Amino acid sequence: MAGKPVIKGTRITVEHILSLLSQDISIPEILTEYKGLEKQQILACLQYAENILEKTTTFDLDKMAS
Numbered sequence: 001m002a003g004k005p006v007i008k009g010t011r012i013t014v015e016h017i018l019s020l021l022s023q024d025i026s027i028p029e030i031l032t033e034y035k036g037l038e039k040q041q042i043l044a045c046l047q048y049a050e051n052i053l054e055k056t057t058t059f060d061l062d063k064m065a066s
Contacts, residue, residue, distance in 0.1 A: 001013055005048060007037070007041045007044075007045070008041075010034075010036075010037070012034060012037070014045045014048050014049070017030065017042055017045040018045060018046075018049055021042075021045075021046075027039055027042050030042060
């Protein structure tokens, strides 16, 4: 999957699950579409995204250019 994080034991990327959720597709709908996937795995995708954002440093380029 080109180095992207995936749900263990699947070829479903975290990015794909986040994309589905951002399209207002519910967890029950995702679970129906992807048999064998569990709610905890979807919640783990959200936790992963939170952890990545928590570790991300942002810079205000306008302030830095001044």
